[in-house]
Amino acid sequence: MDIHRCPRCGWPLAELPAAQPVSRRLEYVRCVCGSWLARLDGQVVGATKGQLTR
Template sequence: MESTRCPRCGWPLAELPATAAQPATHRLDYVRCVCGSWLARLDGEVVGATRARLTR
């Protein structure tokens, strides 16, 4: 899984809004991609997504 793009549609994560929550040691946040998939990021790296990759 590439950590800088949405695994479903390939949208660059740098263009998605950041979340306000910042835990003390590690940062786990969830962001909604433009394709509708929820992405779980741990310290800025995508570790999971709610929808499967699009096939083309």
């Protein structure tokens, strides 16, 4: 998993809207594909949907 991109669609995290902080280290952000991403210290550690298959 690329820690700087959405694991579902590959969208760069730097281009996503502002995140919703849960704590100083953990935040949630909605990707353009609709998946919720959990970021710990700015790196993706989880997502609500699996990777797209092509």
